[in-house]
Amino acid sequence: MIVGADRADGARLADQSVRRWAFLSVGVVAVLVVIAAAAGLREAAMPQVAVETVDPRTLHITGEFVEANLGSAVETDGTVTVRVIGQQYSFTPQCILVPAATPITFRATSADVIHGFLIGETNLNEMLVPGYVSVFHARFKAPGDHVMPCHEFCGVGHEGMWAKVRVIETKQFFDLARKRRRLDCAE
Numbered sequence: 001m002i003v004g005a006d007r008a009d010g011a012r013l014a015d016q017s018v019r020r021w022a023f024l025s026v027g028v029v030a031v032l033v034v035i036a037a038a039a040g041l042r043e044a045a046m047p048q049v050a051v052e053t054v055d056p057r058t059l060h061i062t063g064e065f066v067e068a069n070l071g072s073a074v075e076t077d078g079t080v081t082v083r084v085i086g087q088q089y090s091f092t093p094q095c096i097l098v099p100a101a102t103p104i105t106f107r108a109t110s111a112d113v114i115h116g117f118l119i120g121e122t123n124l125n126e127m128l129v130p131g132y133v134s135v136f137h138a139r140f141k142a143p144g145d146h147v148m149p150c151h152e153f154c155g156v157g158h159e160g161m162w163a164k165v166r167v168i169e170t171k172q173f174f175d176l177a178r179k180r181r182r183l184d185c186a187e
């Protein structure tokens, strides 16, 4: 049997409990708001360090992506840099030539819309965004051919947008590189 005093006690306890949960839920929301605000401010104060831009309208006329500069080149430190352009609906060079067991830096961009850069049987998967230089590093273990399809839908000719990466023996590559400043499979 519940008497009057017990009932009042129960109501008070229930009231306390509701208040406690209300404070707790408001507190959780407040903490999340503080975290989001701090993360936003930090992002605004510390922009990404390595964003490289390039003007897609003048790619072919000036700068590192002029046609004579595309393909693979040996750097003074013995690594290889590959410069590539994606455009509707092909890659230049159409067949990229690289040595096995050598650190390779890809520098790529798009001349028009967003394209995908994916090298089959590897974990290389990037986007080529007009206005930006995509930089990524690779090292191929063994000689062989890899397909390189565009994997971002870029227009009606997208499905025909393919290139190839040909990995050759290290010595064979560096022998060729002594003869030519820029290499692709056509050598």
Ligand SMILES: [Cu+2]
Pocket: 086, 087, 088, 089, 114, 115, 116, 150, 151, 152, 153, 154, 158, 161
């Ligand atoms: Cu494409």
